[in-house]
Amino acid sequence: MQSTVQQHLxxxxxxxxxxxSPLQRCQAFACKLAKQLELPLLLNAEIxxxxxxxxxxxxTQTIYDTQPExxxxxxxxxxxxxxxxxxxLQEFQQRILFGIELIYMKMQQQNWNNALVVTHGGVIKxxxxxxxxxxxxxxxxxxxxxxxxxxxxxTHHCDEIQFIEKSTxxx
Numbered sequence: 714m715q716s717t718v719q720q721h722l723x724x725x726x727x728x729x730x731x732x733x734s735p736l737q738r739c740q741a742f743a744c745k746l747a748k749q750l751e752l753p754l755l756l757n758a759e760i761x762x763x764x765x766x767x768x769x770x771x772x773t774q775t776i777y778d779t780q781p782e783x784x785x786x787x788x789x790x791x792x793x794x795x796x797x798x799x800x801x802l803q804e805f806q807q808r809i810l811f812g813i814e815l816i817y818m819k820m821q822q823q824n825w826n827n828a829l830v831v832t833h834g835g836v837i838k839x840x841x842x843x844x845x846x847x848x849x850x851x852x853x854x855x856x857x858x859x860x861x862x863x864x865x866x867x868t869h870h871c872d873e874i875q876f877i878e879k880s881t882x883x884x
Contacts, residue, residue, distance in 0.1 A: 728752060729825035732816050734761045734832045743831040755819065759812025762833035766799030792849050802849055809839055813874055817867060837863055844876035 728750070733743030735756045747754035768776055776784045786794040795801045800808075820828060834857035841855040842848075844865055857863075866877040 728827045728829040731829045732757050736761055739831045757812050759808050760832045763805045763835040764800040765796040768796040790850055791852050844878040
């Protein structure tokens with residue numbers, strides 16, 4: 714992960730702020746990087762990973778062994794099925810878009826142009842799906858490699874947020 718971040722630090726892109734999910738795996742990295750780069754750090758609870766209810770912290774293999782049909786349905790049609798007592802994809806999308814709206818408003822208030830958002834695989838998959846204008850049932854086929862920098866441009870038209878996927882030079 715360090716080499717990917719360093720490559721982008723050396724490029725022309727300069728961040729004005731780092732925004733992170735408050736969950737430990739994101740927050741620890743974001744805090745260290747914010748100190749290193751002397752940038753403000755904002756925590757945003759709305760950009761946490763999807764809540765999987767009864768499946769939270771349970772391995773996929775265990776879920777497959779105990780609830781194979783429900784898991785298969787979730788993987789094929791995430792808009793129609795969810796983890797027992799978990800967040801639906803629609804609820805997840807609304808929460809993430811609300812979080813992005815909060816980030817956008819804060820950036821407008823501070824006259825910031827570029828933010829590094831440190832978040833989770835499900836959030837990256839959702840935003841990539843929206844940027845590519847693919848149906849939400851394709852969400853689980855979207856990429857979200859660990860430690861990879863995904864670059865999205867946010868546009869705000871008529872109170873609607875849209876995302877455009879930008880090239881990160883294949884790195």
